[in-house]
Amino acid sequence: MRLLTHNMLSSNIKGVTNGFPLLIEAEKVVEKAVDFNEDFLKNMFAKIEWKALVDASKTMGYAELPDNVESSMLDSDEFLQKFHHALLELHLEEGALVCPETGRKFPVSKGIPNMLLHEDEV
């Protein structure tokens, strides 16, 4: 699972009001090279919750992202490369996602998060 998906996911448990961002418990992180596409990054930038992305990439062992960003930084190629790497190339292979409110763990195995809820959580 890439951090792109992590940035979109929020906890869906009944009664949870703020299920974003899910905390990451990383056991195994892999990197896979993906084609760089500037347009996609610029398009996604507005939709990304930056703080969640920075925190998530730190728990995955990548601390290159700046804490504060503004849209003018999108012109810098160096920044875009880092953004690209964090967003699309870091994969959480094994570990868990943890709901920030209830502490419920969603296990991640082989890169697939199991987001199935129990009956009493729907």
Next chain:
Amino acid sequence: MTSRPELQAPPEIFYNDDEARKYTSSSRIIDIQAKLSERAVELLALPEDGVPRLLLDIGCGSGLSGETLTEYGHQWIGLDISESMLSIALEREVEGDLMLGDMGQGLGLRPGVIDGAISISAVQWLCNADKSSHDPRLRLKAFFGSLYRSLARGARAVLQVYPENLAQRELILGFAMRSGFSGGVVVDFPHSTKKRKEYLVLTCGPPSLSSATPKGKAEDGESCSDEESSGDEQNQSVYVADRNRPRKKQKLNKKGKGREWVMRKKEQMRRKGNTVPLDTKYTARKRKARF
């Protein structure tokens, strides 16, 4: 023996390892899936500016439909309830992200982040109640509600469905409209039993010119003409449903009942023996507008 998989077992059980492998090794199914997803992307009508979008594939299965999205250069997130299908998708090394989840429990995505959603032959599963806790209505509501929230405004969702009958079609479409989508059903090849394919084309937001439902495809590859779809009810291939029902017609007669009517009613009440206020010059007189 029925041929509808929906009637045989719940999806996470029906698509076991055997079925998942069969599904993905049959060249016929691969071909059909690819065509369906190509058509779905066409109906999504994303702006043609070459910018990759973030799409959602609901019921992605082994990633056959996702591969089409990758071919178009988009990034996608796939959701499926069958672990076996997802592990086949892993073997096939699809490029999108996969997620094990139940669409009937809601999608669990942040609001307004997805640029479009497709779903190939999946949504009709929601009409089944496979567990005692399942209520198709609640599940459809949760699904369409969360889909509406996660889509960006003006984004489309194209859901190819195989409804079992008219009631199911109405149920699915009804819940889509109630969650705020506008749009309708596009039927490709309406005259062929086998080739007939239905797509729910839903747009996030109120109906507008840009959200007008596209035409279905006819046998000769051209779109159904207007005459054909409006001339005969049986042949109708495209219909647009609007979630805004016409308001109840307001009474044109604003004058009210009048003094005569009030006097008659008062007389009636008196005859019944009720206490009725005296008739004065103020009885049934209209209040000043300033009041």
